[in-house]
Amino acid sequence: MKRLLVMAAFSLLAALLAPAAMAADAFVPTAHTLAGIPVGFILFGLTLLGVALFHNHTFYVAIAGVVTISVYKIVFTGFKTGPGIAGFVAHLGHEWVTLANLFGLLMGFALLSRHFEKSHVPVILPRYLPDDWKGGFVMLIMVFVLSSFLDNIAAALIGGAMAHQLFKAKVHIGYLAGIVAASNAGGAGSVVGDTTTTMMWIAGVSPLTVVDAYVASVVALIFVAVVAAKQQHAYSPILKNAHEHTRVDLPRIGIVVLILVAAMGTNIFINTRMPENADHFPFIGAAVWVALLVTIPVRRHDWEIMPETLKGTIFLLSLVTCASMMPVEALPAASWQSALGLGFVSAVFDNIPLTALALKQGGYDWGFLAYAVGFGGSMIWFGSSAGVALSNMYPEARSVGRWLKEGWHVAVAYVLGFFFMLAVLGWHPDAPLKTVPAAVIMVPAAVAPAPTSAGAPPAPVGAPGYQ
Secondary structure: OHHHHHHHHHHHHHHHHHHHHOOOOOOOOOOOEEOOEEHHHHHHHHHHHHHHHOHHHHHHHHHHHHHHHHHHHHHHHOEOOEOHHHHHHHHHHHHHHHHHHHHHHHHHHHHHHHHHHHOOHHHHHHHHOOOOHHHHHHHHHHHHHHHOOOOHHHHHHHHHHHHHHHOOOOOOHHHHHHHHHHHHHHHHOOOOOOHHHHHHHHHOOOHHHHHOHHHHHHHHHHHHHHHHHHHHHHHOOOOOOOOOOOOOOHHHHHHHHHHHHHHHHHHHHHHHHOHHHOOOOOHHHHHHHHHHHHOOOOOOOOHHHHHHHHHHHHHHHHHHHHHHOOOHHHOOOOOHHHHHHHHHHOOOOOHHHHHHHHHHHOOOOHHHHHHHHHHHHHHOHHHOHHHHHHHHHOHHHOOHHHHHHHOHHHHHHHHHHHHHHHHHHOOOOOOOOOOOOOOOOOOOHHHOOOOOOOOOOOOOOOOOOOO
16 A cells, blocks of 8 residues: 555656646757756755655665656657657667666675675685774775675675674664775775676776775775774674684685676677677676676576666666756756765765766766766665665664664764865866767667767756756
8 A cells, every 4th residue: 555655646746847848849849947956856856855754665666766757758858769668669779788787786796795695705804903983993894895896785684784793783873884984985986896887887987987996995994993893892892702613614705706707708898899789799798697697507597686776776777767858957066065065965865876867968978977876875764775785784773863863973974075076186177978869768888979068068048956
């Protein structure tokens, strides 16, 4: 019943907002406004607000959102690819490679994460931790490193499991916030460490550009790790000498390495040797699954996690699809100030669609954006998938008040890291990945058309931002 009510509510909102869009020709692919804000952004904002408020029904909120926005665009505005259903189908035709690559990577990386967990590496790591507060500090560094090549959700869960064991199940909320921050910081500079950076990578952003985010992430991590480790040591000191006789499962480590090499190697090969074909087929996602199929005889994959992973993947792809239909020409111009602001917005709204919007708009310094949307979501427990996943393990973390009060160091670290990076590297915006008249969110940089004559993104038109 609750699911039906949520979907009905979004349909009702679409019906209420639609008349405001009738002032113009129904099939002109231009955002109509309500109180000066494009109606598409209002619907998208309501979808993200629903995700934030209805934590137990996020899947259905996302589905309702993409259906509502699609119907609104089909009936009232059309798409850059054309009006009505034909325009919608053509729009999806431009997006399918990006969506398919994300689908293959997210589903495949879920299996990769389980292999790493079962390799026993997370269990033996605590053997090398110091006995005092520095043990908690080093553990957060470990989470950071793990997240650089694992999904940040998996790194956060591994950190949560280690903390449960090392601190006798008494984990401070500030330290839980530190685990989430460490996992998001580690993923921010790696194209395989976070869904947002993976999206950038698929879009044609160089992995070396994304690595710049580590300049800010390392500063933020050190600040958070020191404060959180001392909070935890005062609350419940570390317990040593657990699982001393456990051995690493090397074949599982081999599977992890093979999958990562297949994904990264395929992306490099396609974008350097066959760039004209990069947006015709989901080569990266397919390579991950070829590696998985080849390694079936080595170790059994945990296929039983696929149904739940599929649900989470559809949720994320629904939000990305919503973002692909937004009129980005109405957004504020890309700048370091807007990138800083996106970090705070990502603490409340999911960072996946925010990243999709930024990629569609273009003109950002992608290292800054990777840090902002990656680490920024750590400031509130539901601001990132890692925080939501860890709160399932520690239900006491599901308090915004406690998270902000006891995990205050995350917000301070975000600002410190951002301005340190700005001072050291400066703001160097990249040309748009695709010019505004195109309908595609993301294409490889090697096949993107030339930027405007000034080398900068097209100027924004009209309306204020989407918040």
